[in-house]
Amino acid sequence: MSKTGWAWTWFGFLLALDIAIPWFVLTHVKKMSGAFLFWTIWVVLAIISAFVIFLKWKEARQ
């Protein structure tokens, strides 16, 4: 698979977790260490993934 394909797949996986974990795994955890902590870590992971990709960008000739 191309790098673009992998990046889209990773993004799709993140979105699947967005629903799966809070609604099906943490739905009874009435604590800040439940959905609140999950979403915080989850988005940090998404941000780091974006950094890993865009830090490789370099100037292109116009």
Add this chain to the structure above:
Amino acid sequence: MSTTFWVWLGIAIYIAVGLAIAMMARRQLGAGVSEFFLANRKVGGFVSALTYSATTYSAFMMIGLAGLTYINGVGALGFELTYLCGMFMMVFFLPRFWLVGRKYGYISPMELLNDRYQSKGVGATAAILALVFLVPYGAVQLMGIGYLMNGVSQGAIPVVAGIIIAVFCAIAWSNIAGMRSVAWTDAFQALIMIGTSAAVLGVVVAALGGFGSFFSKLESAVPGLLVVPTAKGAWSINMFIGLALPWLFFLISNPQVSQRLFIPKSVTAMKQMLGGFLIFGFIYTMISVLWGFSATLLVPGLEKADLATPTLLTLPIIPMGLAIIVMIGITAAAISTIDSILLTLSSVWARDIHKGLINPKVSEAGELRVGQWVIPIMAIIAFVFAWWAAGKTGLAFMIAPLSSAASAGLLMAVPTIFGAFFWKRATAAGAMVSCIVGAIVVLLFQVTGWKPLGWWPGTWGFIVCAILFVGVSLATKPPREKAEEFIGYLKEKLAEGKFI
């Protein structure tokens, strides 16, 4: 001296500083449409990041999102962070928009669509979507300011006065030097937004005994708000998807933000813009949600959730001076969004409707004049909508759902935008039919409140729109030559710049 006096003084200082920055920006204003609407595509990374942040984040955050957290709990965090996760798609779209913007000289995202699909109808359709759905979104910002000034002044400043002040600032800052004054004032306002909100959250958390104590109190006082769905039934999966789906694609569906993908002066500036925004967005989202949670502990039982922030700011634990500074920070958030919306709508009207459809031979100066006239007209329309909506109650008239509803309409342009960059087989007919029918579905479902299978209007609209886009495109003839040239150019340049 009374609170009202200090509130007015704070507003006066804010307006004076903003005007001074806008006038400084005007000194660097050159001639031409690209200069006025895009600052000649020469904006540095720092200002690009801050103008993107200030345009994206608005009164919605510290009022709407805080209100949504206050009433419905942690799902609000997931909803807003889903937007931020969606910013991952910037790794695909930012270089693509930027590269073709430079090559073909596009002023607005709609012009890009016109050219790619070789049809003025596509840009005009997307332009009408923007004009229809961005008005309520702009109005939401005005409502936020009205509520806030009214709340902090404890009723002394009427809601409508706050709305009028916001309209004045937005018109001035977008008209004085176009993108240059908007970007510079945005940068100033973004720093105020994040600085003031962090400071006031710190004060409130300290009053609650620090983060450990704050979280313990939340777990014991409102445990039902820490899960999805909540104990009261909010945040069903359908509600979450209904609200989050339009937000997920906000970066390409909302022209006031996608137009900013044209402005960085270099690849380095693009990287700074994206990195800076992601960090800003994460911090500001966490602050807004924790602020909403603190309101559930400190001012429980409010009838209107959007009043959580104004009410919290009037508590004795927050010094009056800080409350006024925070009010200005939130006002800045709202105005920095609405002036960007006005500027984008004016460029869309001038380039895609006036020049594209009404008067193709108009000179650049004439085009610019039309754009500058559109700014106050759109502002007045948003003002009337805000005045009307501010008098209503219920979930549909809360700031967060109203914002999301506006974005649900804009979501209908998403398949068309994906097709432009990724699908050579996409056609103008597919684009127009999908946008129009999708938008009608969204409007009908919004107005009637109909939610078949419990799915929200944006969800239904998006499904219908995507199916129509693919189906009609397959049944009609694509602009093959342009598609090959456009996507071929991108393929070559993307590889050259190590983009993906």
